Amino acid sequence: MHYWLIKSEPTTFSIQDLARSKNKTTCWEGVRNYQARNFLRAMKKGDRAIFYHSNAKPPAAVGIVEVVKEAYPDHFAWKEGHKYQDLKASPEKPIWSMVDVKLIQIFPQEISLEQLRGVKALEGLELLRRGSRLSVHPVSAAHFKVFERLAKQK
């Protein structure tokens, strides 16, 4: 089992939106970065991910999701006029992938980026690396446990 972190801008799709989704499940479409895509493709059913709100006030880790369907073609890439359309993609050459994720929990209290930066045990986390913009990336099991612990404490 592996752990990940996935980012979404809450104005685009928040964890509350996920909670309202059918079966609390959604496809994670729109990743248009090769490195992030490759991480999506490496995800296995049962893997868990931290759901992170980027470009939020404040930016924060807000919950945990589980991978319920492994990578398959992101068909939004060839949907005419769609915001995630990529003219180089087609059903024959999908280029981009997505997975389905299901909500496991919304943290009782979100953990702000500022708070995360102060946690010694999270040193080395990709999210906290200066200049990091990767919207999907792995998280070590140890770091994942730290998130779970932080989410519980007042």
Add this chain to the structure above:
DNA sequence: GCCAACGTTGGC
């Protein structure tokens, strides 16, 4: 709204 830090594109 600013801008640092990227990633991508396209001319050469």
Add this chain to the structure above:
DNA sequence: GCCAACGTTGGC
């Protein structure tokens, strides 16, 4: 294959 210009991400 280099790299300047451009576009995007995302914190502040």
